[in-house]
Amino acid sequence: MNANSYITTDELIYTINHSQEIDRGDEMGPFAVKRGKYVYVYRTWQDARDEEERKPMCMMMIPVDIEDLAELYEREDLDADDLESKGFWPLLELIGRYAHTPIEFRKETEVAQ
Structure with a gap:
């Protein structure tokens, strides 16, 4: 994998939240938020916003x-086959790119919002 295909944690979150390829088509999600050592999808x-009130299940x-x-x-707690069957291939491919990015290249960067 070359450096051009590396993806930072901020880029992962921004792409999940804004990419039309990943959006289910209803402009509602999925939606990613970094909390501690995890990126919750x-x-x-709405599920991410209501996290404190009703503790929704994350994907x-x-x-x-x-x-x-x-x-x-x-x-x-993750059924990847279920995600694949529901058309979440772009999301899984993006996470695969992130997983193969060396950890030292994942540092937080400023992402235009």
């Missing part, structure tokens, strides 16, 4: 130190 931005938790997409497939 919710089905909608997945991506460790910021993930080294292989297989780590997500092994988690019991």
